[in-house]
Amino acid sequence: MSDLEAFRAQTREWLEANCPPEMRKPVRDEDDVYWGGRNATFKNDAQKAWFETCRDKGYTVPEWPKEYGGAGLSPAEGKILRQEMSRIGARPPLSSFGIWMLGPALLHFGTEGQKKRFLNEVARGEIRWCQGYSEPGSGSDLVSMQTFGEDKGDHWVVNGQKIWTSYADEADWIFCLVRTDKQNKYQGITFMLFDMAGEGVSTKPIKLISGNSPFCETFFDDVRVPKSYGEDCPGYVGEINRGWDVAKYLLGHEREMISGAGGGDRTAAIGAAMKRNAGELDPVLRAELAQFDVDALAYTAMGEKFLDELKVGKAHPAQPNMMKYAGTELNKRRHELMMAAGGSRALEWESEDTGGGKPSRNWLRTKANSIEGGTSEVMLNVISKRILDLPGA
Amino acid sequence: MPLYYDDDQTMLAETAQAFMAEEGAIAKQLRHWRDRDCKDGFGHALWKQFAEMGFTGMLVGEDDGGLGMGHVEAGIVLENIGRNLTPSPFLASSVLAVTALKHGSDDLRGRWLPGLIEGESIYTVAIDEGAKHRPDTIKTKAEKSGNGFKLTGQKDFVLHGASSDMMVVAARTSGSDDDADGITLFAVPKDAANMSHDAVRLVDSSMATHTKFDGVELDGDAVIGEVDGGREVLNAMLMAGRVGAAAEGVGVASGAMDMTVEYLKQRKQFGKLIGEFQALQHRAAHLYSEVEIARAVTIKAAQLLDGGSEKADLMASVAKAKVAKAAGLAVKEGVQMHGGIGMTDEYDIGLYMKRDRALQEFLGDQYYHAGRVAEMSGY
Numbered sequence: 001m002s003d004l005e006a007f008r009a010q011t012r013e014w015l016e017a018n019c020p021p022e023m024r025k026p027v028r029d030e031d032d033v034y035w036g037g038r039n040a041t042f043k044n045d046a047q048k049a050w051f052e053t054c055r056d057k058g059y060t061v062p063e064w065p066k067e068y069g070g071a072g073l074s075p076a077e078g079k080i081l082r083q084e085m086s087r088i089g090a091r092p093p094l095s096s097f098g099i100w101m102l103g104p105a106l107l108h109f110g111t112e113g114q115k116k117r118f119l120n121e122v123a124r125g126e127i128r129w130c131q132g133y134s135e136p137g138s139g140s141d142l143v144s145m146q147t148f149g150e151d152k153g154d155h156w157v158v159n160g161q162k163i164w165t166s167y168a169d170e171a172d173w174i175f176c177l178v179r180t181d182k183q184n185k186y187q188g189i190t191f192m193l194f195d196m197a198g199e200g201v202s203t204k205p206i207k208l209i210s211g212n213s214p215f216c217e218t219f220f221d222d223v224r225v226p227k228s229y230g231e232d233c234p235g236y237v238g239e240i241n242r243g244w245d246v247a248k249y250l251l252g253h254e255r256e257m258i259s260g261a262g263g264g265d266r267t268a269a270i271g272a273a274m275k276r277n278a279g280e281l282d283p284v285l286r287a288e289l290a291q292f293d294v295d296a297l298a299y300t301a302m303g304e305k306f307l308d309e310l311k312v313g314k315a316h317p318a319q320p321n322m323m324k325y326a327g328t329e330l331n332k333r334r335h336e337l338m339m340a341a342g343g344s345r346a347l348e349w350e351s352e353d354t355g356g357g358k359p360s361r362n363w364l365r366t367k368a369n370s371i372e373g374g375t376s377e378v379m380l381n382v383i384s385k386r387i388l389d390l391p392g393a
Numbered sequence: 394m395p396l397y398y399d400d401d402q403t404m405l406a407e408t409a410q411a412f413m414a415e416e417g418a419i420a421k422q423l424r425h426w427r428d429r430d431c432k433d434g435f436g437h438a439l440w441k442q443f444a445e446m447g448f449t450g451m452l453v454g455e456d457d458g459g460l461g462m463g464h465v466e467a468g469i470v471l472e473n474i475g476r477n478l479t480p481s482p483f484l485a486s487s488v489l490a491v492t493a494l495k496h497g498s499d500d501l502r503g504r505w506l507p508g509l510i511e512g513e514s515i516y517t518v519a520i521d522e523g524a525k526h527r528p529d530t531i532k533t534k535a536e537k538s539g540n541g542f543k544l545t546g547q548k549d550f551v552l553h554g555a556s557s558d559m560m561v562v563a564a565r566t567s568g569s570d571d572d573a574d575g576i577t578l579f580a581v582p583k584d585a586a587n588m589s590h591d592a593v594r595l596v597d598s599s600m601a602t603h604t605k606f607d608g609v610e611l612d613g614d615a616v617i618g619e620v621d622g623g624r625e626v627l628n629a630m631l632m633a634g635r636v637g638a639a640a641e642g643v644g645v646a647s648g649a650m651d652m653t654v655e656y657l658k659q660r661k662q663f664g665k666l667i668g669e670f671q672a673l674q675h676r677a678a679h680l681y682s683e684v685e686i687a688r689a690v691t692i693k694a695a696q697l698l699d700g701g702s703e704k705a706d707l708m709a710s711v712a713k714a715k716v717a718k719a720a721g722l723a724v725k726e727g728v729q730m731h732g733g734i735g736m737t738d739e740y741d742i743g744l745y746m747k748r749d750r751a752l753q754e755f756l757g758d759q760y761y762h763a764g765r766v767a768e769m770s771g772y
Contacts (some may be wrong), residue, residue: 078396210744275772290767292758295686297766298706298715301693302686305396314397326682381671383678388654390677392669 007077011084018053022046024089027267029358030214037128037211038172051125051199054093061123064107068115069123075311086263097166098122098129100257102175105191105237105250111231116194130196131178131254132162132218133247133294137354140378142177143185143244145330147220149178149192155235156180158200158223167202168216171196178225181241191243192236194225209359210364211357252374254309255320259327261303266331267295268300274341285340290336292330299330318386328369335363396689398469406464409473416442417479422644422669426480427598431685433556434600443481444512450567452491463699464488464633468640469693470524472617475644477749478741482515484637485552492633493561493578496618496626499638502581505559517557518630519548519581519604526757527684528563528631530571532605535564535579542566544579544609549753554602555592558583562606563627566620569737579615586610597747616647625709632709636698638714639691642752646684646720649727649745653677655719656731673730680719682728687712687719707769710762717759725747 023046027033034040034047038386042048054060057071064070064080073081103122106115123129138145147160152173158178174196181188196203200223205358226235238246260266271289273283281289306323309315339346346359354360370376384390398406416422416439426436443449448470453459467488474483486509494502500697520528533546544564554560560581568575581588587609590602591700654677657668667673694712697705724746728735735742753759 079395199506269770271767272771281772286767286772287763289772290763293766293770294711294714294718294763297711298494298686298690301396301708301711302689305604305689305692308395309397322678322682322685325678377675380675380678383681384671384674388616388677388681389658390576390654390668390674391658391666 004076004080008080008084010327011081012087014057015084015088015090015099018050019085019090020046020050021086023050023091025091025095026089027091028355029362032091034093034150035128035170036094036096036098036125036169039095039170040125050091050095051093053344055124058123060125061103061119064103064119064123068107068119074262075308078161078311079308082257083260094125094129096125096175097120097131097171098127100132101128101250101253104253104266105175105246108249109238109246111234113230114234117229117233120293124249126170128167128170130165130168130171130174132165132168132174134164135161136163142247143189145177145179145189147176147178148182149180149225151180154227156190158192158220158225158226159192162218162220163206164215165203165218166215166305166372168218169205169213170197174201174218174318175237175245180243184241186239189243189247190240191246192225192237193229194223194235198223200224208364208368210361212361212365214365215217221291243259251374252317252320254378255324256306258369258373259303259320259323261306261323261327261332263300263303266327266334267296267303269296270334274338278341278343283339285337289337289341292333296329296334316387318382321374321379321382322387324373325370325376325383328366329376331369332366335366338365394700396692396696399632402465402469406469409448409470410476412442413470413473413477413479414447417474417477417481419744423478423598423744425699429504432468432592432600433596434553434594435482438525439479439481440515441512443483443487444510448483449512450506450510452487452495453506453510457502458510459506461725464636464695465699466509467637468695471637471640472644472647472688475641475646475752476648476750478597478645478648478744482517482553482557483558484634484641485517486515489518489630489634490561491628492560493518493579493626496629497575497576497580498614500506500614500619504702505580508558511537511615514558515553515556516559516561517552517554519551519560519562519635520555520627520631520756521550522546522548524549526754526761529573531563531576532564532627533562533564535566535577535611537566538600540675541610542577542579543614544581544606544611546606548604548606549601550592551602552755553600555590555600559712560604561617561630563623566623573706575621576627577620578623578626579611580617581606581609581615587687596749597744597751599751612731626676628706631756632698632706634689635709635713635762636694636705638752638755639687639709642713642716642720642749643684643688643691644714645745645749645752645770646687648748649720649723649742650677650680650684650747652678652742653723653727653730660721660732662770665757667730676730680722683719683722687716690715710757710765710769713757714759714762717753717762719760720749721753721759 061070062073066072137143147154149158180190200221202219203216206215348354349357394445450459451462455461562579566577589605589608691712694708727742
C-alpha cells in the first residue's frame with residue numbers, strides 16, 4: 001500500500017470514529033455553521049465535539065504547518081482528507097474568514113511573530129475575523145477608498161467608514177484597508193489588523209432583501225491602531241503603503257472561496273432532489289434541471305482541477321476570477337430552479353415548514369454572490385485583461 | 394490523482410501539439426483533401442505518420458503490441474486533432490474499434506490489431522440506426538446460419554465506412570428491438586458479400602456511409618466477446634468514444650476561441666481594436682470560462698474511465714454534453730465576432746463551426762446526454 005493509500009485508510013477510519021452522525025448532514029443554513037470567536041456558542045454537543053476533535057488534530061486547517069495550528073498535510077493528503085470528508089458528507093468543523101482569507105495572506109506576507117500569534121488563534125477558533133474592504137463610494141472601484149489613518153508615530157488614528165463588512169457585528173478583529181498616503185492611489189494603502197472591541201469602532205447591520213443581515217456598515221471614529229503588537233508582530237501586513245499588494249492577493253482567495261470551488265452543496269447536482277420534493281416535474285423544467293446538472297457536475301470537475309493546479313502553482317494567477325464568475329452564476333441559477341421546483345411552498349416567508357422561509361431567503365441571498373468580492377462584470381473585465389490579454393481592458 | 398497532466402502526459406501533449414500543428418494543419422490536410430474531393434475524407438499518409446508517432450495503437454495493450462496507454466492520453470491526441478480539424482480515422486479506429494477488440498478473442502486481436510498499429514488498416518464502428526443516436530434500440534439482426542451468422546439491416550452515420558477495412562457492427566441476436574440483452578458485436582471485414590455502402594459527404598467534409606447488410610454471411614469467429622452479451626462491450630465502446638469525442642470537441646472549442654481572441658486583437662473599427670469593446674470582451678471572457686470547464690470535465694471523465702470508476706458513464710455524458718455547449722458557443726461566437734469574413738470559405742473559422750456540428754451529433758448530442766444525466770441521476 002502506498003503512503004497515500006495508507007493515509008486514506010487511516011483518514012477513513014479516523015473520520016468514522018470521530019465525526020458525529022449529526023455532523024454528516026448537509027449544511028442547511030447559518031445555524032449549521034460554526035464560526036468560532038470570543039463569543040461563539042455551539043448549537044449542539046455534536047458541533048462542539050466535532051470542532052474540538054478537529055482542532056486538536058490540526059484539522060480545522062489541515063494543510064497549514066503544525067506550528068501555526070494546522071496538521072502539516074501535503075496537498076495530496078489534504079485532497080484525500082477533503083475527499084473522505086465529502087464522501088461521508090462531513091461538515092467543515094470551523095468556518096472563518098481567518099481560514100479562507102487572512103490566513104493565506106499571513107502565510108504569504110506575514111512575519112514569523114504574526115503567524116505564530118494570529119494563525120494559531122484562527123486555527124483554534126479563538127478569534128473571529130472580518131474584512132474591511134468596500135466603502136460607500138468604493139465598490140467595484142475599490143482602490144478609490146478613503147478611510148484614512150493619520151500617522152501618530154507608534155500608531156495611526158483611523159477615521160472613515162466601511163460597508164458590506166460580513167458579520168462585522170459578530171467579529172472580534174478586522175483586517176482592514178486604510179489609506180495612509182493620500183497622494184498615492186495604489187501605493188498609499190496599508191493593510192491593518194485591529195481589535196473591533198477598541199474605542200471608536202461601531203457597526204450597524206444592513207437588512208437585505210432576504211430579510212437577514214449578514215453584512216454591516218462599520219464606522220471608525222478616531223480609532224487608535226498600534227503599529228506593533230509586540231516583538232516581530234506589526235499591526236499591519238506586508239509593508240506600510242503597500243497594502244494593495246496584500247489586498248489583491250487576498251481577493252484571489254476571497255474569489256476562490258465564493259466560487260464554491262471546493263465542491264459541496266454549492267456545486268452539486270439538484271435534479272433528483274427536486275423530483276423527490278416536487279413529485280412530477282414539468283418536462284421543460286426537467287430539461288432545465290438536466291442542463292443545470294450538466295453544468296454543475298462539469299463545474300465540480302473544474303473546481304477540483306483548479307484547486308489541484310493551485311496547490312502546485314500551475315493555475316493561472318487570474319483563474320480565481322473565472323472560478324468566481326462561473327461558480328456564482330451557477331449558484332444563482334441553482335436557486336432559481338429550486339424556487340421553480342418548490343412552487344408556492346417555496347414562497348413561504350416565515351412558516352415552520354420552510355424553516356422560516358429558507359428557500360426564498362436563500363434564493364435572495366444568492367443574488368449577492370455575483371456582487372460581493374467583485375461583481376461578475378468586474379470578473380469578466382479581469383479575465384479579458386489578465387488571461388485573454390485583450391487590448392484596453 | 395490530481396486533475397492535471399503528469400510529466401509523461403505533459404510531454405505527450407507537447408509532442409502531439411507540435412506534430413498536429415505541423416502535419417495535421419488545416420491547409421495541409423482538411424482543405425487539401427476536401428478541395429480534391431477525396432473519397433476517404435482523410436489522407437492515408439498521415440495515418441502512417443500517426444502510426445510512427447505511436448498514436449494508432451496507443452490504447453492497445455502492450456501484450457498486443459500497443460502502448461497500453463489510457464483515455465487521458467488518447468484525449469491529448471484528440472484535443473490536438475480537434476484544434477487543427479485534422480481529418481483522420483483515429484477516433485473510430487484507435488478509440489472505438491480498439492475498445493471493442495480488447496474484448497475479442499486472441500484470434501480476433503491477432504487478425505486486426507497489427508494492421509491498425511502499423512497504420513496500414515483503418516476501422517470503424519456501425520452503431521446508429523436512423524438519424525439520431527439511439528443505441529438502446531438495435532434492429533439490425535444477426536441470425537444463426539450454419540456455424541456462423543447472417544446479418545440483415547441498415548446502419549447510419551458510419552464514419553468513413555466505405556474506406557474501412559473492418560467495421561464493428563452491433564446487431565441483435567435475440568430478444569426484441571429495445572432489449573438491453575441479446576446484442577452481439579461482429580467484426581465485419583471490408584470484403585464481406587452482400588454489404589453495400591451509400592457514401593455521403595457531411596457538412597464538415599468528412600465521409601460517412603449508410604451501410605446495408607443484406608444477408609451478410611459471417612463466420613462464428615467474427616463475434617467480438619460473447620453472443621448475446623455484447624451490450625457491455627457496446628457500452629464500453631460508447632463511453633470511450635464519447636470521452637474521446639469530448640476531447641476532440643475541447644480542441645475544436647479552444648482552436649476556435651484562440652482564433653477569435655486573436656482576431657479581436659487585430660481588427661480595427663471606429664478607429665479602435667474591436668477587442669477594446671467591453672461588449673465583446675465580456676463575451677470572450679464568458680467563452681473562456683465555458684471552455685475551461687469543458688476541458689476540466691473531459692479530463693475528469695477520462696481519468697474515471699481509466700480508473701474503472703462506476704462514475705465514468707455519468708461523467709462521460711456530462712463531458713459530452715458540456716463540451717457540446719462550450720464548443721457550440723465557441724464556434725457561434727467565433728463566426729459572429731469575425732463578422733463578414735467569418736462567413737467566407739477562405740477563412741478557417743467557418744470550418745470549426747462545421748466540424749463542431751458533426752462532432753456534436755456523433756455518439757449523442759447535448760440533449761441526448763443531458764437527458765441521460767437526468768435518467769442516471771434518477772429523475
